[in-house]
Amino acid sequence: MSQDAAPAEPVTSLSAADWVSLARQSLKSADSVAAEQFGPDCDIEWLLRSRAARIEQLIVQAWQQAACSACGLHLFAVGGFGRAEMYPQSDVDLLIYLAAASDPDFAAQQAIERFTQSLWDIGLPVGLSVRNAVQTREAVADITVMTALLDSRPLVADETAIRDLRAALSDPELWPADAYFSAKLQELRQRHERFGNTSDNLEPNIKEGPGGLRDLQTLEWIAKRVVGVADLQGLIDIGHSGADEIQTLRTQHVILARLRFGLGLVAGRREERLRFDHQRELAQRLGYQGERNRPVEDMMQAFYRAAALVRRIGERLLQRFEEQLKGTAAWAPLSDARFGLNNRYLGALDSEWPRSALEILDLFIAWGEQANVKGLHSQTARALGENLQQVPAYWNADESLKHRFLQVLRLERPAKTLARMARLGVLQQFIPAFKGVSGRMQFDLFHAFTVDQHTLSVLSNLEGFARQLEDRRFSIANDVFPAVRRPELLYLAALFHDIAKGRNGDHSELGAVDAREFCLAMGYSETQAGLVEWLVRQHLLMSQTAQKQDIDDPEVIRAFALQVADRDRLDNLYLLTIADIAATSPKLWTDWKDQVLAKAYTRTRLAMRRGLENPMSDAENAHETRAEVQQLLVLRGHAAEPVQHALTQVPQTLFVRAGADQIAWIAESLLEIDGDLPLVRARRLRGESNDLEVLVHAADVEGIFSAIVISLDRLGLEIQQARVLDGNVGDIFDIFVVRPLDLRSGMDPTRLEQSLHKALQGDWTRLKPTRRRAPAHLQHFRIPTAVDIRPGQGTQAGHFLLSIICNDRVGLLADLSCCLRELGIAVHDARIATFGERAEDIFRISGPALTPATEQPDAMHSLQEALRLCIDGERTQ
Known part of the structure; x- marks a missing residue:
């Protein structure tokens, strides 16, 4: 046994079975003590060493029990065990070394089997290698083996074996x-x-x-x-x-x-x-x-x-x-002679750098103006780390330092430079509030990244718009960005939009205060500071309007336009909104959301152009859209008379709320059939999109909405939007936006049409939602289920609005539609919004069971309870 090994208690007086029993108890006791000693202030390095030492003691005893040394075998700890770092549940990596060039003889093999069996019997997860001298030299050619042996230490080995193993590792021809x-x-x-x-x-x-x-x-x-x-x-x-x-x-x-x-x-x-x-x-x-x-x-x-x-x-x-x-290459000075490149690493040429905070920001400006730089030179990076305290908070900065920071915002790639400043700790020094969100995660499924990384991604998206990079995720962003008057103000809004996350209070309100103070301190005018403040305060406004309200309703657009007030705000808010959503989670941004927000932007801009005081009437809007659709279809080669007939079948509300392209698609679908229903059509929203738009034109019979939703669910499609419209002659036009739950498999529009058509031609009244097990992690994000039903107002009078907030899950909408069908409730419209684990869905409904709450509160309460039980999975199937 080497001098480094832990002292082993003699075990010769114990039988193998007795030793195994005692060893198991000893290991269990040691682990229990370690668990008790673990805590916020524990000496974790001592815990790791002590656990390794106890395991080593048991291993050496097992080695003695098996009489391995007598067979010419030597034992080494490798990997994490070799470093004496033993975590709970970690493997115990061992090397049994045979100094000879031959394989172990029969006696040695028997000894190894006894030793290994003992370790498994006491419950140690062992990773074991057995090698002779030749095999060890060959194995070292594998970098994984080489690396594991770098951490090796002898447990039971003589000096010759130790020397041989070290010689194998130090062979200059190997690695x-x-x-x-x-x-x-x-x-x-x-x-x-x-x-x-x-x-x-x-x-x-x-x-x-x-x-x-x-x-x-x-x-x-x-x-x-x-x-x-x-x-x-x-x-x-x-x-x-x-x-x-x-x-x-x-x-x-x-x-x-x-x-x-x-x-x-x-x-x-x-x-x-x-x-x-x-x-x-x-x-x-x-x-x-x-x-x-x-x-x-x-x-x-x-x-x-x-x-x-x-x-x-x-x-x-x-x-x-x-x-x-x-070796160190010669420095190649830049145009700013204070800095240079060495092996493509940027560094300061002054050995006393940095002499001031101004020089630190100058470094990042020089870096931002260079292409093909691998990174910051290690000497300069170290000097920067040691002198971060030279960078003051912005409110203590002099005018020249503030000017340098504004220069960063005006670089061709400001987002990249700000990300570098954040990664190296400079941004947190200059804007102390950013330090509070550095590494700050949000315990939900909506935000996939920490707040600081999310913020830097938002800035990167905006930078992409500014550089006019081609990105198929955003259909109109590159068209909108050139209209932004002061891009740096938009960058500042992005920098501050989530800066108050983790504080007590509304982060939008608190962040708006921070943003205004910063802008005024940096020398911006009241108007400019006001724009940044407004963008931070309202950065969720457009997203919530587009996803939770009906942007096809002119009144919704008019109300939104009144809140935005002018074109400059609209441009900035739209760009900030799409950059924000797309940077929140890779799964969150979809082609449908891109189209919804683009539609909200264009309709709001049109409303502003026409004048918010004198909005176009529904009749004028419908007449204009109808004429546009007719012209579009005639240009596509359709005869005028059939087109006019098809348009009489289209729900008239679409001419007020839908775009000409969508209405033309519906009308063309009607032209292709001879009146046989149901009609099912599907198309991609654009290009290679995973999102599909689905039209179902069918007879208006009880439960048809539920049948469609359940059928889509059974096809593995997730519904993002549902629009249920009454036709003119006892029929319905249901329009859905869906996407496959498994994006790898996709869904062909033709296959979707055929599958859905077949399902609706069968006995769909017996369709039941597919039962799927909810992902285990959802149990950690419990959203209290809230069900609210109230009479509709204005254009929705005569119907009721059903609002549901609950945990999102696959098949939720299918379950709800089935429940509503069984309760005799018809769905006329649906707004489906999902925010990570949180679903916020709004339905416009009607049915015999619905009466004003003031007349039959008990009936309304029973309806709400039935829906709650359905959502929470407690309904009897």
Whole structure:
């Protein structure tokens, strides 16, 4: 046994069965003690070492029991066990080494089997390799094996075996420093790509994700192989790193290790991802306090900030390793002679840089004006990190520094520069409120990224509009952006729109106050500051109007236009809205939402042009649209008389609320049939879109809406919008916007038409929604179900408005439609809005069971309860 091994208690007096029983109890007891000792202030490094030491003691005893040493075998700990870092549920990685060139003989094989069986019997998850001297040298050619052995330490081995293994690792022909560095760097980048190059996910991977524990281990492996130091601490002695950098990495290691250790305790199994299932309990174990979701959000913010620091300092160290191998190139000065490029890394040429905050912002402006820069030179990055305190809060900044910040907003790519400033901590210094949202997650399924990353993505989307980049997600953004008078004001609105998230109060109101104060302090006029303030305060207005209200109703557009008031606000608000939604979650932005918001924009702009005081009457609007549709169809080659006949069948309300293209599509569909119903047509919203528009023209019979909705659900389609219109002769025109639940499989419009037509020709009265198991993570996001029914007003008089707020789930609309059918309630319109785990749906309904609440409150209450039970899945099937 080597001197490094833990002392093993003698076990010769115990039978194998007795030893296994005692070892299991010992391991269980040690794990229970570790669980009790774990907490917000525990010494996590000591916990990891002590758990490793206890496991080592048991392993050495099992080795003695199996009499392995007598067979010429040697035992080494490798991987995480070799580093003496043993997390709950982690594998125990071992190498059994045979110094000879031959394979183990029969006696050795028997000993290995006894040893392995003992470890499994006591419940240790063992990862075991058995190699002789030749096999070890061959295996080291694999970088994974090489890396695992870099962390090896002897448990029971003589000096010859230890020396042989070290010699195999130090062979200069196997993984020379430059080859090892390149391979590990590529491995790191590929691993980061698997996670989208961001740690700011809702359920991040503590071990493998960017900025996680694996990044720290990679830095240490490279330090051992490239520089020859025992650990990262050794980099300080050779001047490769500063003590502050290594101490920061160690501090972040403690945060990450504590999270991973606690996650293993809470999950009770091997788990590296901070899943929703465990976040609340883990936050409690770590001592985070506060109301509602605050403990989880604070814990996650600590993780995101730790990961960001690991990545920031890690990039510097990797660059220095590269310089160590390739040597330092000559500096090539830029036009601003204070800065230059070295191996395509940007750096300050003054060894005393930065002498002021002004020079720090000048660096980012110079960076923003350069193309093909790999990053910031490690020396400059370190100097920046050590001098961040030189950057004052904006209210303490002098005029020259404020002017420099405004120069950043006026660069060709301001979003990219602001993202760099945020990543390196400068933006948080200049705008302290931004520090509060750095790494701030929101415990819901609507926001896929932290607030700061979301904000930077919004800015990036706006920058794309400004540069007129082709992006099929946005149909009219590039047409609207050139009309924006002061793009920098729009960038500022984006920067501040969520800056008050996590504070007590309405983040839009609080952020508007921050935005106004900033703008005035920066020298903007009252009018300019007022625009930014208004955009931040109202940044949700257009989204909520388009998704929750009927923008085909001229009154809705007129009311919205009155709130917006002028064209400049409309342009800015539209661009901010689409950039915001698209940056919230990759799944949230759809072609349908693009079209809805584009329609809201164009209709509002048209209403403003015509004059809000004298809006066009419904009759005038209908007449104008009808003439446009007729002209369009005649140009497509249709005869005038059949066109006029088809248009008499189209619901007249469409001529007030729909566009000419949609009405023409419906009319052409009518021209293709001889009166046989149902008529089913489908088309893509545009190009290669996954979103489809579906028309069902059928006889107006009880339950037809439910039949359509259930059929679409059974086809694996998610309904985003439903419009139910009464025809002129006892028929209906139902129009839906749908998208496949599985975007990989897609849905061909022709196949959809055929499948839906077949379903509606059968006995659809017996159709029932498909039963699907709700995703487990939804249980962590419980939205109290609210059902409200009230009489319609104005144009909706005679009908009732049913408003439902609840947890979203697959098949929800199908279940609701089935319930309404059984209750004898007809649906005339539906607005379907989903915000992550939250569904907010509004239906216009009628039926015998509906009477004013003041007349039959008990009946109305019973109806609401029936719908609640349906939504919550408690109805009898």
